[in-house]
Amino acid sequence: MNIIDKFSTILSSPAGYRLFSRLVGGNVWQTHLADHVQPVAGEKILDIGCGPADVLNYLPACDYSGIDISPEYIASAQKRFAGRGRFHCQGIGLATMEQAPGSFDLALATGVLHHLDDKTADELFKLARLALRPGGRLITYDGCYVPNQSKIARWLLDHDRGKHVRTQAEYVRLASTRFHKVESHLRHDLLRVPYTHLIMRCG
């Protein structure tokens, strides 16, 4: 097993993932929520690819549902945030929304799109579109390739666990097939290491 594979194994455990996020992330959750998500107390939120649901440490009181394909992450979320939300172990698929379509104020996909091939990414946008009420918003957040990027940022993106890191134009093109309004913002300042994020607000 090479060093990248070993690192990937560490990140797949909820504790390893949280430790790494804290080390490189600093105040990233607070900044991302304040600048881009702007959650309002009481909102109904669908977190697609929620991981261990760490965002719950930073959200105001809300009606939260998280879905993730990893049984380990969902078990960790259920244990740590019992009573704070509903956590479902499932892949991205329309079955999730059968009971409450059009009822969510906010959908989150934080660090998820770059794990998904184009077909599954389209399913994510379709799911979010179906889940959101009219006027609701989807906020995505992913690593992004840009021209003249720092070599460190590019190396990190090239070696990410997610094998579908894209350019700004590629992310926006995918989102635009399901959402009329897509605003995208590049950020170079969210982590403690050189890195580029693309955040999209889709409505």
Ligand SMILES: C[S@@+](CC[C@H](N)C(=O)[O-])C[C@H]1O[C@@H](n2cnc3c(N)ncnc32)[C@H](O)[C@@H]1O
């Ligand atoms: C980088 S983690 C982000 C986790 C969380 N959103 C956060 O910000 O801490 C990406 C997550 O997407 C999940 N994921 C990847 N493919 C998925 C799929 N097809 N359906 C549901 N979740 C998926 C992974 O299990 C992982 O938890």
